[in-house]
Amino acid sequence: MSVRSGYEAGVPCWVDLSTSDVRAAVRFYSEIFGWTAEMIDDPAAGGYGQFVYNGKKVAGVGPIMGEGMPPVWNVYVATDDAATVADRVKNAGGTVVVEPMQVFEEGTMAVFQASDGSFFSVWQAGNHSGAELVNEPGAFCWNELVTRDPQAATTFYTTVFPWTPRVQQMDGMTYTEWLTGDKSIAGMIEMSPNYPEGTPSHWSTYFAVADLDATVAKAGSLGATVLIDSMDSPPGRFGMLMDPQGAAFSVIQLNETA
Template sequence: MSLRSGYEPGVPCWVDLSSTDVDASVHFYGEVLGWRAEMVDDPEAGGYGQFFHEGRNVAGVGPVFAEGMPSVWNTYVATEDAAATADRVEDAGGTVVMPPMQIFEEGTMAVFRGPDGAHVCVWQAGRHKGAELVNEPVSLCWNELVTRDVAAAERFYPAVFGWTPRPQEMDGVTYTEWLSGGASVAGMMEMSPNYPPETPSHWMVYFAVADLDDTVAAARRLGASVLIDAMESPPGRFGMFVDPQGAALSVIQLTENQ
């Protein structure tokens, strides 16, 4: 099992769901991915909780930040200093949407918007180190920037996180891996014309699953809008859907050599 007790700076370490209906989301993901939710029993937590699989946290869940905002999966990148990262964001032409904020003794978070329009979060760990299980069925396995401005992203993320872009051609499409310390930590691709014109640049979250067909069928049965039933990729077959509350995510059945 891919167990984690911490993350190096610059590595995506956590994801959470901001939902317009937390109870409905808890039910949906419990049925589709088998997660168990534990909500924080403290009014100051704002209705936040965590999803668990076999006793290990795999993702978070809570209400949207403000009324009228859509449901969305958020990507968090590990940092040793959220305030210093916020300074680099502004120097690189990004926007600090939510300044660094301490969350009890768990850690410090901040939310930024890059010049390409995509939002990304950072996490400075305290007691909460990030996802305890990754790269296994029903856990986080990849984070991918889908952007309308590749050039802006290639300037912004190296300045903020120290990432190095490594583009490669895949079936006539340029796919970029983001490297941190020489290791591949995330991906990037230009948004295709198939996306509705109002869709902004965004970070897509991928969860590994044991059986792609069963997972997509369960999501559809429970009210999800399936965008991709199954598509081949080097890491494995993947699908994409929008959950009943409107948050998009991808699921992938990783090949055995991953």
């Protein structure tokens, strides 16, 4: 289902961009995805805003809050109790980076670092339940953990969330799907040697697009770095980009299904 009004616990529900130049990022993503940005006027929001597509909230954007942190797309997993997740993170060997905090009447968020080094967030919904549109052009459709330690990541994330790993071989590599019940909700892959030395484990977000080649070309013309212009995968052809401020993300032209 593409239009959403809520998410089960354990399902990625929101993504947002932390960037060094919010105005430039808004221009860039508006050009390639057709998004508009609705910025929150309240100074307490810290310059945060939301991207909207066809009247639906699809992602967030705001300035980098931590000194020295790189521009990045952040992934939020839905939860019914952020405080309980924080306890699980500590017990599983992770770190609480931002303790559960209420965001106006919108909900409660927290930020963590997993034992494999990857950062992630949780969202306990209030008035804001998460992305209102997913899995179609103009919205995020997949989140994938790129990790240097799949074993540590598996132990950690299955302790923190109600996830079950389904491991499979794809084109000579091992790929893990995270399941909640029988639903595939995210993925994991071991970081390849092609990544620059020192690249930490991280979550990567995929956005669906109607035309991969046109999107990659447009992004390149706007100053993005094209890391992968086109690669085949079972769900469809995808590319990997780095926006002009340095945040990496992927775009995918999903295969048509009957």
